[in-house]
Amino acid sequence: MSREIDDLDDLFENAPCGYVSAGPDGRITRANSTFASWLGREPSEFVGRRFQDFLNIAGKIYYETHFAPLMRMQGFFNEVALDLVHADGSRLPVLVNAVERRDQEGALRFVRITIFNASDRRRYERELLEARRAAENANAELQKLNHTLEERIAEAVEARMKSEAALRQAQKMEAVGQLTGGIAHDFNNMLAVILSALNLLERRLAKGEDISRYIAAAKDGAARAAAVTQRLLAFSRQQTLAPEPLYANQMVAEMSELLRRTLGEAVRLETVLAGGLWQILTDKNVLENAILNLAINARDAMTEGGRLTIETANCHLDEANGAEHDVEPGQYVMVAVTDTGTGMTPDVVAKAFDPFFTTKGPGKGTGLGLSQVFGFVKQSGGHIKIYSEIGQGTSIKIYLPRYYGAAETRKRLEARTLARGADSEVVLVVEDDEQVLALTAQMLRDLGYGVIEARGGEEALAALSAHPEIRLLFTDVVMPDMNGRRLAEKALERRPDLKVLFTTGYTRNAVEHNGVLDPSVNLLQKPASLEQLAVKIRTVLDG
Amino acid sequence: MGVLRRNNVQIMGSGQKAMVFAHGFGCDQNMWRFVWPTFADEYRIILFDHVGCGGSDLKAYNVGKYASLEGYADDLIEICRELDITHGIFVGHSVSAMIGAVASIQAPELFDDLVMIGPSPRYIDDEDYTGGFSEAQIEELLDFLDDNHMGWSQAMAPVIMGNPDRPELSAELTNSFCMTDPEIAKRFARVTFLSDNRADLALVTARALVLQCSEDVIAPQAVGAYVHQCLPNSAFVLLQATGHCPNLSAPEETISAMKTFLEARDRERQI
Incomplete structure (x- = not known):
């Protein structure tokens, strides 16, 4: 029997946890050796004291305000993390369980407090806390970095988009410029055709001659012009x-x-x-x-x-x-x-x-x-x-x-006008556009001039040699093989007295700035009316 | 959100005169469970939780408002006015004893009597004044709250209702009587232990009972004596009960002292 008591006593005293018993008044009646050794005290030192007396200040406050009420209300508390104070002042982190033992009438007999050494666990927790804090900091850094990166990307993209927009605008303007120039050239040729045809019509009608050729030419010119207009509208995206x-x-x-x-x-x-x-x-x-x-x-x-x-x-x-x-x-x-x-x-x-x-x-x-x-x-x-x-x-x-519907031909508007004119000198007309050439020649003939036609520079130079009676070179400026200025230079080398009149669909500024013509030369802007042509030819011949 | 819902106000009892119970730091209205039933026949019992504690509306917690005891006192006044309470009895534990005193100064019509259990107008020693704690000790407490969040949470885990970091805790909580939000509890501790309402004591006009525990580490006997000395009209009872919560550890003794005080008041009135 005494052996059993010794055994139990040994178990109580040397258990791997601290045991503390306290009376109904909270005063300690017994503390085991394990607990006493943890705090560097003798077991007898605890008797008559209260458990909370051995806690650090925060522990005292929390014990009184939280855990003592808790135990009183539910009869126990479990795994409460507290710090005990060692006799030398150092701290011992512990986990504390406490339970009230009551008799059959419900009266409190004693309180059993079990204490576990939590040094390791608390250290892990601290490490875990630090690791978590480090992870949170790293995460915050990363987010900041991400944010910065996103901002930088957004800025770069914006800058890039701005410069691209600027480039596109520049390209658009350049394209518009090219297109405008090219279209204007084509358009003027078409208008020249139409105007010439109308002028000739006017004259033919007056004489009662056949006018169908000129009506057809005017219609064709107008149709081509309309097509060009359509393309322009398409380009500007305003087409219906x-x-x-x-x-x-x-x-x-x-x-x-x-x-x-x-x-x-x-x-x-x-x-x-x-x-x-x-x-x-x-x-x-x-x-x-x-x-x-x-x-x-x-x-x-x-x-x-x-x-x-x-x-x-x-x-x-x-x-x-x-x-x-x-x-x-x-x-x-x-x-x-x-x-x-x-x-x-x-x-x-x-x-x-x-x-x-x-x-x-x-x-x-x-x-x-x-x-x-x-x-x-x-x-x-x-x-x-x-x-x-x-x-x-x-x-x-x-x-x-x-x-699935039936085909239907669109009705086209008919153009109509009259024509007239007179005089008698020989004009060499040089023009790469066949139709423009024919109509210009016809207008000059109607004005009474002798007309020789050439479709390019070489042909014109040959005509000059063959026809010494030519008094005026009337040439287009922009032509594929030899431009009007080059032609005029060569012609004047052979015939210094030759009069020269240029014509072009480009603006005077354009041909002058491109170095094609001197500002002083005679230039007839396309498209020219019969009257404008008559006046210019006369002026140049008489000049 | 109504005041009554905000502070989880519970109304019990069958009397005319109101008896309002206010819990202290660390618990909620549960701490009155052994006391209020005794008075339910004679009084209209009002229980409530301070905002941030128990079943109060946590969303109503406002850092600025609750940075001093006046914020809590304002809530108390609102509750009483909502319930048309005048000439009632206020029973406050620990820091709430002072919250009740502050409220009674601002709205003297609310309470004729204050029962102050373990009151302390200031916890930190100051020249001749003994608060029970050195400044260093309170600093240690606050540092402990601030720096050792997880350790503190660990200490608090048993009393935390919901811990988002450790959801498994709430499921197997065995220690679940006094619920509190850890962050708010930290702030409440700071407000409580840094408070200094000594100057208010002399302004209290209500009759007061100071219930002082033996060996109360939070509010030592010298503090209770100081409160009694400063209050213009007070009684002082030193309880045999030890610790800080006689309402839980020694409800019979607490009730007896309260009854004695209230009956004396009634006798005075009869005379």
Whole structure:
């Protein structure tokens, strides 16, 4: 029996935890050796004291305000982290459990307090805390860094976008400049044709002669001018589509001459036109423009030359195609423009329809062309698809919805005017535009002048040698092989007394600043009326 | 949000006269569970939790407002006015004894009697004044709260209702009587242990009972004596109960002292 008591006593005294018993008044009746040794005291020193007396100040306060009430209310508390104070003043972190023991009547007999040494655990907790704090700091740093990075990227992107916008604007302005200049030149030639025709009409009518040639010429000039205007509007994106039923084959055939000239000699044009092609309802001028646009892109992709194929076909886009390409399933007419050029990477294909996207160097392209084509096709309820292989070439297919209604020809406005004139000196007219040449010559003849026609510089020089009676050289400034100024210089070397009159569709400023003409020379601005021509010729001859 | 909901006000008892109980730092209205039933027949019992404690609305906690005891006193006044309380009895434990004193100065009509259990107008010693703590000790306490958050949380874990970092705690909480938000409890400790309301004591017009525990580390006997000495009209009872919460550890003795005080008041009135 005493052995058992010894054993239990040993267990109590030397257990790996501290045991403290306290009476109902909270005063300690017994503390085990383990607990006493932890605090560097004798077990007897605890008797009569209270457990909280051995806590640090925070522990005392929390014990009184939190844990003592808790134990009183629920009869126990568990795993409360507290710091005990060692006899030498050092701290011992502990975890404390306490439980009230009551008798059958519910009266408090004693309180058993069990204390676990928590030095290691508290150290882990501290390390964990520090690690967590470090992680939080690192995270905060990272977030800050991310934030900064995001800001920097946003700034860089903004700067980049600004400069790109500026570049696009510059490119646009350059393109507008080029276009304006080119269009003005073409336009003036057309107006020259119209004006000349009207002047001649006026004169022929007066004489009661046949005028149909001139009416036709005026109409043709006006129509060409209208087409140019349409292109200008398309460029400025202010066009309203004027759909008309049309056959794509006919349109492509009509365009082939224009296309050949546009493509140059290095590119061979082939057309593969499907028989029985359905009608489409679309704006002819815009579609022409779109095809021309694609053809120019194709040409630019074939710097070494190649083959451009324009193909038409009837197509049926089914549900699958429709879903994939976001078009209504149904019947379509396809117009494909295929080149044997450099091809595009998938990357470029993906962006090809983006406004302002261009693969051409600065000043060579506006990046507007394909986006306009895309916009037009979509506006027409159609679809456009690019197939491209690097090194093989590119095929761009436009699908436009089939039109089921009857074909109807648009009525065109008739132009009408009268003509008249007189005189008798020989004028050599040099002009590369056949029609302008013919009309100018006719006007001069109507004015009574002798007229010799030449289509270029060499022909003109030959005519000068052959016809010493020529008194006036009337030449266009901008011509492909030899420009007007060069021609005039050569002519004056042979015929110093020869009178010279230049004409151009460019503004005087443009030709002077380009060094083509001296400010002092005689210049007749195209398009000139018959009256303006008569006055200028007379002045130069008499000068 | 109504005042009653904000402070989790509970109204019990069948009497006319109101008896308002206010818990101290570290607990909630649960701490009155052994005391209020005795008075329920005679009084209208009002229990509540300070904002940040127990079942109060934690969202109503405002750092600026509760940076001094006046913020808590304002809430007490609002509760009483909401319940049309006048000439009532206020029973406050620990820091709430002083909160009740401050409220009674601002709104003297609310309470005729103040029962102050373990009151302390200032915890830190000051020249001739004994508060029970040196400045260094209170600094140690506050540093402990500030620097050792997890250790403190660890110490507090048993009494924390919800610990977002350790959700498993709330599920297996065995120590769940007095709920408190750890961050708010830290601030409440700071407000409590740095308070100095000694000058208010002389302004209290209500009759007061100072209940002083033996061996109270939070409010030593010298502090209770000081409070009694400064109050214009007070009684002082030294309880045999030890510790800081006689309402829990020795409810019978506490109730008996309160009854004696209240009956003396009634006898005075009869005379």
